[in-house]
Amino acid sequence: MTILFDLDGTLIDSTEAILESFYKTFEIFDLPFPKEADIKALVGHPLDVMYKELGVEEKIVWDLVDAYKEHYREISTQKTVLLPFAREAVELASKNARVGVVTTKTGKYSKLLMEHFNVMKHFEILIGREDVKNPKPHAEPIQKAIDFLRVDKEDCWMIGDTRMDLISAKNAGIKSVAVISEYEAVEELKKHTNIIKSNALEAVRSILK
Structure with a gap:
C-alpha cells in the first residue's frame, strides 16, 4: 500500500x-x-x-x-504549524504503507519544513513544484512519485484538501480521500471523491480499514 x-x-x-x-x-x-x-x-x-x-x-x-x-x-518555519493529528497521521501511515508527499509548494522549502517538524524521515519521496513540468491537477506529480516508489497503482491513495489533489489522483488512476480545510468547500470536494474526513489521521484510518 x-x-x-x-x-x-x-x-x-x-x-x-x-x-x-x-x-x-x-x-x-x-x-x-x-x-x-x-x-x-x-x-x-x-x-x-x-x-x-x-x-x-x-x-x-x-x-x-x-x-x-x-x-x-x-x-516559513516560524509561521507554519503542523495541523492537529498530522504527525499521528504520518506515523500511522508509515507503519502500514509506503509514504510520500506530493505538493505544489517548492520541494526544497517543503523538505526543510518537514525536517523542521521532524517528520521528513517518514517520507520516501517528496515531489514539489520544481520536480515536474505539469503540477496538480495534472497526473504528473503523482505519477512521478509512483514511478520512483515502483508501486502498484491499484493500492495507492492520495490524501488532500482541494480539488487539485483529488483531480490529480483521478488523472493518475489512483484513489483519493479528501480532508476538510479552509481552502475548499465541502460541496466541491464531494464532486471529486466520496470519502471526506475531518483530518489526515481519520483519512489514513479510513484507508487502512
Whole structure:
C-alpha cells in the first residue's frame, strides 16, 4: 500500500506565511493588495497561476514569484504549524504503507519544513513544484512519485484538501480521500471523491480499514 499526502491544508497550516509572503510581494512591486479570501481560494495552485488569477500582469508574474519564495524561505518555519493529528497521521501511515508527499509548494522549502517538524524521515519521496513540468491537477506529480516508489497503482491513495489533489489522483488512476480545510468547500470536494474526513489521521484510518 502507498499513501501520498498533500501539504497545505492537509498536514500543515502555513496560511500566515502564505498571506504575509503575498502581501510582501504586492508591497514591493507597489501593487494593490488582493483580498485575503481571494488568496486563500487559490491555495493549492502554482504560485504563477495564483498571481495571474489575482490580476498581476504576466510580464512580471515570475518576478513576484521569486520575491515570494525569498520571503517565504525566511519566515516559513516560524509561521507554519503542523495541523492537529498530522504527525499521528504520518506515523500511522508509515507503519502500514509506503509514504510520500506530493505538493505544489517548492520541494526544497517543503523538505526543510518537514525536517523542521521532524517528520521528513517518514517520507520516501517528496515531489514539489520544481520536480515536474505539469503540477496538480495534472497526473504528473503523482505519477512521478509512483514511478520512483515502483508501486502498484491499484493500492495507492492520495490524501488532500482541494480539488487539485483529488483531480490529480483521478488523472493518475489512483484513489483519493479528501480532508476538510479552509481552502475548499465541502460541496466541491464531494464532486471529486466520496470519502471526506475531518483530518489526515481519520483519512489514513479510513484507508487502512
